[in-house]
Amino acid sequence: MRIMMIQPNYHAGGAEIAGNWPPSWVAYVGGSLKEAGYDNIRFVDAMTNDIPDDALRTLIQRNKPDVVLATAITPMIYKAQHTLKIVKELNPNTHTILGGVHPTFMYTEILNEAPWVDYIVRGEGEEIAVNLMRSIEAGSDKKDRYEIKGLAFLDENGRTVATEAHPVIANLDTLMPDWSLLEWDKYIYVPMNVRVAVPNFARGCPFTCRFCSQWKFWRKYRARSPKHFVDEIETLVKDHNIGFFILADEEPSINKKKFIALCQELIDRKLNIPWGINTRVTDILRDEKELPFYRKAGLFHVSLGTEAAAQMNLNRFRKQTTIEQNKYAVKLLKDNGMFAEVQFIMGLENETPETIEETYNLAMDWKPDMTNWNMYTPWPFAELFEELGDRVEVRDYSKYNFVSPIIQPDSMDREDVLRGVLKNYARFYMHKSFLDYPFVRDPFKRKYAMGCLRAFAQTTVTKRFYDLGRVSPTGEIDLGFDESRVLTRNQIADLKAVRPDLKADITYGGAIPVGIDMDEVKLQLEENALNVPLTEEEIAKNAALEQGGDQALSAGA
Numbered sequence: 001m002r003i004m005m006i007q008p009n010y011h012a013g014g015a016e017i018a019g020n021w022p023p024s025w026v027a028y029v030g031g032s033l034k035e036a037g038y039d040n041i042r043f044v045d046a047m048t049n050d051i052p053d054d055a056l057r058t059l060i061q062r063n064k065p066d067v068v069l070a071t072a073i074t075p076m077i078y079k080a081q082h083t084l085k086i087v088k089e090l091n092p093n094t095h096t097i098l099g100g101v102h103p104t105f106m107y108t109e110i111l112n113e114a115p116w117v118d119y120i121v122r123g124e125g126e127e128i129a130v131n132l133m134r135s136i137e138a139g140s141d142k143k144d145r146y147e148i149k150g151l152a153f154l155d156e157n158g159r160t161v162a163t164e165a166h167p168v169i170a171n172l173d174t175l176m177p178d179w180s181l182l183e184w185d186k187y188i189y190v191p192m193n194v195r196v197a198v199p200n201f202a203r204g205c206p207f208t209c210r211f212c213s214q215w216k217f218w219r220k221y222r223a224r225s226p227k228h229f230v231d232e233i234e235t236l237v238k239d240h241n242i243g244f245f246i247l248a249d250e251e252p253s254i255n256k257k258k259f260i261a262l263c264q265e266l267i268d269r270k271l272n273i274p275w276g277i278n279t280r281v282t283d284i285l286r287d288e289k290e291l292p293f294y295r296k297a298g299l300f301h302v303s304l305g306t307e308a309a310a311q312m313n314l315n316r317f318r319k320q321t322t323i324e325q326n327k328y329a330v331k332l333l334k335d336n337g338m339f340a341e342v343q344f345i346m347g348l349e350n351e352t353p354e355t356i357e358e359t360y361n362l363a364m365d366w367k368p369d370m371t372n373w374n375m376y377t378p379w380p381f382a383e384l385f386e387e388l389g390d391r392v393e394v395r396d397y398s399k400y401n402f403v404s405p406i407i408q409p410d411s412m413d414r415e416d417v418l419r420g421v422l423k424n425y426a427r428f429y430m431h432k433s434f435l436d437y438p439f440v441r442d443p444f445k446r447k448y449a450m451g452c453l454r455a456f457a458q459t460t461v462t463k464r465f466y467d468l469g470r471v472s473p474t475g476e477i478d479l480g481f482d483e484s485r486v487l488t489r490n491q492i493a494d495l496k497a498v499r500p501d502l503k504a505d506i507t508y509g510g511a512i513p514v515g516i517d518m519d520e521v522k523l524q525l526e527e528n529a530l531n532v533p534l535t536e537e538e539i540a541k542n543a544a545l546e547q548g549g550d551q552a553l554s555a556g557a
């Protein structure tokens with residue numbers, strides 16, 4: 001069986017500015033296919049190599065794959081669909097398989113738009129891909145497919161079929177990623193000018209933020225054994241010469257015992273590699289005493305989900321944090337020699353020039369090393385969409401990329417939100433360039449900060465940063481939405497009435513509840529946080545926060 005895996009050629013101008021990043025799904029899904037005996041796998045990174053469609057067509061034609069696998073996050077979906085269309089045009093007998101976050105929830109819409117996609121794999125791909133591949137190899141997939149868990153496809157009558165959800169992978173130590181499928185010289189992290197990897201230590205998140213899709217995607221929080229994980233890091237360092245890694249995880253540190261063991265394992269093996277994580281502010285506060293130890297283990301860049309400048313929005317997001325906690329977490333990280341990054345979610349319907357200014361003032365007050373202003377993106381399968389859906393007129397998913405204002409605020413234009421955010425970036429990084437980074441005492445941190453600045457500067461000049469190409473020299477902005485995918489409120493209502501089936505499968509085929517099951521949240525926190533189970537009082541406080549959020553939401557809408 002000739003298998004080809006393709007990373008579709010989509011670019012957004014956000015995190016990509018820091019370099020080229022290896023697509024982890026290729027190593028994880030490809031690794032499990034190899035373990036199952038499929039060793040004729042070719043990976044084509046059309047994104048990193050910026051491969052245009054005609055060149056991709058030639059590549060596929062030359063390789064004559066039997067099966068092609070592609071991935072898709074939401075903004076990449078049209079590119080992924082088109083990629084698989086090319087495959088089918090070249091040879092209708094080639095099997096096309098699509099996986100990733102967006103297809104997991106949006107399979108009906110995708111199969112309706114792109115009937116050339118033979119199979120959609122919903123959720124974690126490692127086990128499902130092997131089951132499906134075995135059946136394709138045996139030539140019995142048309143018959144077996146109803147029994148293979150975690151699939152969606154069109155049946156002979158063109159109806160969408162979604163099979164029962166595949167159980168989550170109970171033991172993540174069964175993962176056998178194969179990083180040798182990637183062309184390593186391509187994956188350079190600009191701030192350090194070294195190879196970068198994005199390995200996966202833990203999957204899922206026990207929290208339930210209302211704008212977020214990731215806790216739903218992975219369903220249950222699980223972490224690998226630190227030894228198994230550090231074996232992988234050792235391979236990445238020794239075989240592929242990586243000089244930096246960022247965990248792919250949503251929430252790597254909630255299971256404190258495992259996180260400490262992971263750090264110890266890195267220290268014991270003397271790998272001496274700096275690394276980064278995205279994590280929750282509350283974990284940093286909880287681990288105040290352990291931060292020097294984490295730093296000793298190489299943890300350096302910590303990106304915090306701070307999200308909002310107003311408590312009302314934090315409550316509305318069900319973030320379960322406070323503004324004061326955000327500020328203190330930044331201080332703790334900096335005091336411990338780490339590089340602190342914060343994130344703001346911008347462009348909700350209640351955004352005003354004043355609230356944009358407020359985020360700038362907070363960033364200046366907290367003094368993080370790095371700030372990102374991300375546009376709110378209404379994933380159609382996240383809880384907040386359920387409330388905002390009727391005002392989400394822009395359904396052009398290619399712009400669901402954190403750098404495009406999707407929601408029309410009540411009292412300002414989308415373009416002005418973008419202008420405000422760009423102004424914040426300009427002011428903040430101007431300050432960093434002249435009054436902060438050059439004076440950082442720690443030489444390692446100073447070099448890293450100056451490297452980040454280089455990444456910003458290079459991509460500002462090439463207009464890749466925040467998709468600056470859409471801003472004309474005179475300040476005019478063309479957001480570039482595909483007008484055929486911008487709906488009026490009436491059209492949204494009609495679509496809902498006529499094709500209710502096209503909406504997201506928000507319950508994951510019944511595998512996750514529609515509302516929030518606080519008992520389940522409590523259980524997952526208890527299982528993983530070990531030393532910090534939620535108290536009855538905290539549960540009650542969270543429920544109150546949630547109610548406050550709902551009120552804020554109806555007040556804002």
Ligand code: B12
Nearest residue numbers: 010014015021023024025069071073074099100124125250
């Ligand atoms: C690393 C990362 C990146 C890297 C991408 C590296 C790369 N080359 O792919 C960088 C930094 C470049 C990046 C950029 C962006 N990212 Co990003 N990124 C992540 C992050 C942190 C980890 C992703 C990861 O590697 N996970 C681990 C792997 C193993 O999981 P996975 O990819 O989901 O794959 C599993 C399954 O989905 C499935 N699967 C996936 N594909 C396929 C295909 C087949 C055929 C099969 C069978 C199975 C399968 O099997 C895999 C194993 O179980 C996630 C957040 C998170 N913690 O998950 C965000 C995330 C994926 N990014 C996101 C976004 C929006 C973006 C940007 C648009 C943001 C921006 N403006 O910068 C850009 C888009 C860039 C682009 N060109 O596409 C969103 C997507 C949300 C959504 N609903 O689609 C996420 C979830 C973050 C979030 N806050 O919501 N990102």
Ligand code: SF4
Nearest residue numbers: 205207208209212250
């Ligand atoms: S803590 Fe982060 S990953 Fe978890 S639900 Fe909230 S935003 Fe999503």
